[in-house]
Amino acid sequence: MASNGAGLLNVAIIGAGPAGYYAAEALTGGDGNVHVDIIDRLPTPFGLIRAGVAPDHQSIKNVSRRYEATNSRENVRFVGNLALGRDITLAELRELYDAVVLATGAGKDRPLGIEGEDLSGVIGSAAFVGWYNAHPDYKDLNPDLRVASVAVIGNGNVAVDVARVLAKTASEMTSSDLAAHAASTIHGSPIRDIYILGRRGPLEASFTPKELGELNQLENCVALVKPEQLPDRAADESLTGAAKKNMATLRAIAANSPDAKPVRLHLQFYRRPMAIMGETCVCGIRLEETKVEDGKCVGTGMTEVLPVGLVVPCIGYRTSPIRDVPYSERYGCFENEGGRILDRLYCVGWARRGPTGTIGTNKPDGLEVANKILSEVKASGREGRDGLDRIVRERDLHIVTFQSWKKIEASEEAGAQAGAPRKKLVDVAEMVRIAES
Structure with a gap:
């Protein structure tokens, strides 16, 4: 040139x-x-x-x-x-x-735009990932991980990364460069349930096969998905590429037993965050069941409250x-x-x-x-x-x-x-x- x-x-x-x-x-x-x-x-x-x-x-x-x-x-x-x-x-x-x-x-994290996202215990993925990756801006974040359950919002690789890092044992992270301050906090946490929440279904998820597959290979944590959230098996024949590999992994995950390991990682599809619950800190998240119609995500009006003590939105930057x-x-x-x-x-x-x-x-x-x-x-x-x-x-x-x-x-x-x-x-x-x- x-x-x-x-x-x-x-x-x-x-x-x-x-x-x-x-x-x-x-x-x-x-x-x-x-x-x-x-x-x-x-x-x-x-x-x-x-x-x-x-x-x-x-x-x-x-x-x-x-x-x-x-x-x-x-x-x-x-x-x-x-x-x-x-x-x-x-x-x-x-x-x-x-x-x-x-x-x-x-x-900068894209805001959720829902009630309660300013509560203590809601930490965007830019900050949370920066914290466990030793970014100087977030070295003093000090998230309170003394919680039993965590909601990770999003169906991309960042959400999968956050969930996996929280789920892995100290021995599984030996060859990593996880920040020392994060390692002591994460590996001393009593977390037993991790939820990855996606607004759409498994066919619309944007995580890649390698990252999804790693969730089914964790030492101390079992990945779970409800079979009824997966499409009929007949539809698998028309899938190709990443979607086909992801569906094969999700089928395998659906066969897992929730009692197989001490920590559970729940992949929940068709769930839209409506509000984060709590007075000053997070105690739960209200979700609306959704469905995909003509390529659009629409609510069904059915809601539930998931008890969690930490929410990590991974919805874009x-x-x-x-x-x-x-x-x-x-x-x-x-x-x-x-x-x-x-x-x-x-x-x-x-x-x-x-x-x-x-x-x-x-x-x-x-x-x-x-x-x-x-x-x-x-x-x-x-x-x-x-x-x-x-x-x-x-x-x-x-x-x-x-x-x-x-x-x-x-x-x-x-x-x-x-x-x-x-x-x-x-x-x-x-x-x-x-x-x-």
């Missing part, structure tokens, strides 16, 4: 997750005259690979090796511990760089708005046309399209936006990283480069218990101290 115009094209990418790294890879793959700074407010790169992927899914995290290869290019730099709004403004970055790409992800950047409240992302927001301002990943797709979906997305930048933006002689370094010095900011991040990584790996890949640090100040040592 060649940049349009003579000279050095300077691009800043805000967000060091998969979307940001795929965009950087595409921008710098064929032209040394493109320099990219990947800026993140945390001292650690890789975004949701580090803080979103389940701690017991280590193989998925291996994609970070690809991002490391991108970072090894001389024209790519990671700039950690530099926060938009706190340390530098978007307007300043747009003055310094020829193009700015927002790859900020979607870190929203990108955090940025001042002076057009934002779509409907889709929870920045308003854009094919990744272009304004002149020289772009977005990729969930910030562009909302929280959809897998990690790999960000690759073609990043390539498309990179090609758009390379064809639309001319090198203008802007300061780029030299200007950013000047501001860092003037404001006495403590940035973390990829080389200094490796010190943090080495410290985490050295602190790991036998079998674990790392013991994640959660204090930003400590990470910066190690990076600067």
